[in-house]
Amino acid sequence: MTNWTRLSDLKLLFITGKGGTGKTLFSAAFAKEQAALGKKVLLVESTSLEQLPLLFGHDQTIGHREEEIADNISCINLNLRDSFREYVADHLGMAKLYEKVFDRAIVRSFLEALPGLGEVMLLGRLYHTCELRDRYDLVIFDAPATGHFTNLLGTLDSVLNSGLIGPLVAEVSRVKEFLANPKRCGVVFMSLPEPLVINESLDFVEKMQKLVPVQIVQVFLNRIYSDLAQRLSDLELENRKIPEQVCSYLRQKLTKMQISQGALSVGLEALPLRVDLGFLPEMGVIGKELTPDFVRKFLRI
Amino acid sequence: MKISQMPANALVDFLKEKRLLVMLGAGGVGKTSSSIAIAILAASKGLRVGLLSIDPAKRLAAALGISLGHDLERITFDFAPEFRGSLEGAMLDQKEVLDSMVKRFASDATMAGKIFANRLYQAVSLRFAGAIEYMALAKVQEMLDSNRYDLVVLDTPPDTHALDFIARPNILAEFSENRVMGWLIKPFHLASRLGAEKLFSVGERLMGGIAKITGIKTLTMVSEFMILMQGVIEGFQISGERVKSSLGSSSTAFFLVCVGTQSEARAALNLSSKLFEMGHRFDGVIVNRCLPKEVNDALKECQNLENQLTQEMMNHLSQRAKSEEWFLKTIEKEIEKQTGKDPLMVLMDEQEYSLHEKEGVFKFAMAFDNL
Numbered sequence: 278m279t280n281w282t283r284l285s286d287l288k289l290l291f292i293t294g295k296g297g298t299g300k301t302l303f304s305a306a307f308a309k310e311q312a313a314l315g316k317k318v319l320l321v322e323s324t325s326l327e328q329l330p331l332l333f334g335h336d337q338t339i340g341h342r343e344e345e346i347a348d349n350i351s352c353i354n355l356n357l358r359d360s361f362r363e364y365v366a367d368h369l370g371m372a373k374l375y376e377k378v379f380d381r382a383i384v385r386s387f388l389e390a391l392p393g394l395g396e397v398m399l400l401g402r403l404y405h406t407c408e409l410r411d412r413y414d415l416v417i418f419d420a421p422a423t424g425h426f427t428n429l430l431g432t433l434d435s436v437l438n439s440g441l442i443g444p445l446v447a448e449v450s451r452v453k454e455f456l457a458n459p460k461r462c463g464v465v466f467m468s469l470p471e472p473l474v475i476n477e478s479l480d481f482v483e484k485m486q487k488l489v490p491v492q493i494v495q496v497f498l499n500r501i502y503s504d505l506a507q508r509l510s511d512l513e514l515e516n517r518k519i520p521e522q523v524c525s526y527l528r529q530k531l532t533k534m535q536i537s538q539g540a541l542s543v544g545l546e547a548l549p550l551r552v553d554l555g556f557l558p559e560m561g562v563i564g565k566e567l568t569p570d571f572v573r574k575f576l577r578i
Numbered sequence: 579m580k581i582s583q584m585p586a587n588a589l590v591d592f593l594k595e596k597r598l599l600v601m602l603g604a605g606g607v608g609k610t611s612s613s614i615a616i617a618i619l620a621a622s623k624g625l626r627v628g629l630l631s632i633d634p635a636k637r638l639a640a641a642l643g644i645s646l647g648h649d650l651e652r653i654t655f656d657f658a659p660e661f662r663g664s665l666e667g668a669m670l671d672q673k674e675v676l677d678s679m680v681k682r683f684a685s686d687a688t689m690a691g692k693i694f695a696n697r698l699y700q701a702v703s704l705r706f707a708g709a710i711e712y713m714a715l716a717k718v719q720e721m722l723d724s725n726r727y728d729l730v731v732l733d734t735p736p737d738t739h740a741l742d743f744i745a746r747p748n749i750l751a752e753f754s755e756n757r758v759m760g761w762l763i764k765p766f767h768l769a770s771r772l773g774a775e776k777l778f779s780v781g782e783r784l785m786g787g788i789a790k791i792t793g794i795k796t797l798t799m800v801s802e803f804m805i806l807m808q809g810v811i812e813g814f815q816i817s818g819e820r821v822k823s824s825l826g827s828s829s830t831a832f833f834l835v836c837v838g839t840q841s842e843a844r845a846a847l848n849l850s851s852k853l854f855e856m857g858h859r860f861d862g863v864i865v866n867r868c869l870p871k872e873v874n875d876a877l878k879e880c881q882n883l884e885n886q887l888t889q890e891m892m893n894h895l896s897q898r899a900k901s902e903e904w905f906l907k908t909i910e911k912e913i914e915k916q917t918g919k920d921p922l923m924v925l926m927d928e929q930e931y932s933l934h935e936k937e938g939v940f941k942f943a944m945a946f947d948n949l
Contacts, residue, residue, distance in 0.1 A: 295605065295606050296604050296605030296606025296607065297604075297605075297606040297607070297837070297839070297841075297842070298606070301841070325741075326844070326845060326848050328841070328844075422605045422606070424605075435701045436701070438701045439697055439698045439700075439701035439799075440697040440698065440701070440799070441698070441799055441800070473933065474606075476934075502891070504887065507887065508887050508888070508891070511885050511887050511888050512888055514885070515883055515885050515888050518881065518883060519880060519883075519888070519892070520876035520877075520879055520880065521876075522870075522872045522873050522875075522876040523873055523876045523877055523880065523892070523895070526870070526873045526895075527888075527891055527895075559894060561893060561894040561897045561898070562840060562894075562897040562898060562900075562901050563840065
């Protein structure tokens with residue numbers, strides 16, 4: 278079941294899952310729905326190829342700045358280098374010095390050599406936006422895929438376990454506390470009705486519950502048809518009107534969806550920590566821009 | 579299972595001419611499975627193949643019977659006696675990789691010991707940006723140099739920006755040009771050790787400023803860590819140059835692995851353009867999870883149905899078929915435009931292969947062969 282109220286009451290949502298499971302689509306659709314209810318939403322991604330703005334008909338690249346792309350919806354594409362620059366320039370007030378010393382290549386090398394530094398800065402940036410700037414009611418991070426995401430969130434503990442001390446470390450501690458607060462932050466995990474994806478999803482949810490400070494609040498099985506049993510029987514009734522290859526293909530697909538749903542459900546129940554399981558429907562090929570009608574059908578409101 | 583528009587054995591003939599095949603693509607498209615499949619196929623045709631894979635889920639390693647690590651192990655298929663090929667594989671693991679790099683490139687055993695004992699290293703080694711990529715590239719160069727293999731197949735990590743992987747040797751060169759170490763770390767480190775009150779260079783002042791907020795002890799620890807690691811990083815620099823040259827060689831091929839969905843199309847085209855800007859190009863495209871041809875053909879004969887649920891599913895299938903066709907045409911055209919050559923298009927049908935078992939993996943590999 279999906280506790281939509283719980284999701285919309287949070288301040289910061291991370292949307293993750295294996296590649297291709299629908300993280301971007303869900304992030305955008307949920308943002309659009311919440312914005313329509315009057316909330317000020319910030320959509321966040323961190324990528325070399327921006328995808329979110331396109332779903333709102335916004336063709337231009339946005340980069341590392343908050344830009345309004347629709348009513349009540351702003352978007353930003355965070356990168357490590359600019360998060361670091363903001364920290365040094367704004368936080369430390371050393372903008373001029375930064376410009377003199379850190380050119381692009383140096384920053385890149387610096388961040389490369391200091392593992393996790395850029396990631397810590399990025400998470401700090403998110404924390405600031407949510408807690409200290411208070412410009413938005415909801416921040417949705419269309420996060421990287423599971424492996425990368427787990428690494429990103431794990432950098433906080435790395436710093437805390439490293440023996441480093443000082444104000445930066447104290448800040449990391451505050452950021453972790455914020456992220457670990459189940460009333461403020463949550464992870465939504467996307468999955469698909471494919472055996473390999475289901476297995477990996479279960480593996481990762483369990484792993485993330487140990488390694489990631491943010492609570493996993495929801496798993497979605499995406500691209501699954503509703504009324505599977507009904508569809509299977511309707512298919513049999515229609516089978517003389519449909520070519521055998523198509524019928525057999527659809528039958529296999531629907532059966533696979535049933536099996537996947539069962540496997541995921543059972544697997545999640547076996548986990549030490551409870552996670553809700555919700556379902557999102559197959560929507561076919563998506564048009565370029567999200568419409569209110571699409572959002573209603575997809576989120577089933 | 580089909581290879582579209584390609585003369586028979588085109589894929590195998592192509593592989594026979596190459597020494598290194600780099601598989602690029604986003605996560606979740608079957609890159610690791612395809613890498614293994616191509617390696618098995620090439621080996622089955624008599625080539626001595628080396629496979630370097632990076633499988634975060636560890637499942638394929640388990641299926642093939644390879645233990646994790648950077649040592650190459652022979653992969654056998656006892657259930658297929660007709661397979662006479664030579665295939666060796668290694669499955670790189672993040673955790674193990676950096677430790678081996680330190681052992682290999684630290685200036686001596688004492689230095690290596692110091693690094694391992696460094697608390698910061700222990701905390702961050704798992705996150706060392708690019709460790710697995712550096713190791714993979716160093717390993718590839720070793721494999722090419724050894725003359726043990728006719729073909730090396732390199733899988734790439736799914737979650738890195740694919741192109742950063744190829745750009746690694748360049749990134750390392752920037753670091754080693756002593757800018758970070760020379761301007762920032764070393765002077766600061768020296769100054770703090772001497773207890774210097776005045777920091778002179780601009781770099782020193784900046785680091786001093788950062789030290790105020792991060793804590794002087796923190797920055798000292800960090801700078802010590804970086805100085806320790808410098809040897810390791812610069813040790814790689816030497817093979818990095820050679821790797822760069824191997825990547826640019828005409829006996830190196832790049833394959834794009836993808837699926838034919840809408841969102842994939844944009845990412846795949848983007849990757850292709852960026853790769854071309856870097857001076858490389860895709861020679862082939864493996865498109866996984868295609869709608870089977872017989873389903874696609876049969877769809878065209880369908881009439882409209884009254885049953886809504888069934889009609890909805892049929893509509894989705896038709897949309898998908900159209901979208902896939904558009905994707906295939908577009909990616910082929912785009913690559914041909916960039917490179918002047920038609921890419922090898924390998925279309926793999928959506929099929930159930932039990933890829934958690936060796937037999938399943940072998941079957942999948944044999945499907946790449948259009949006999």
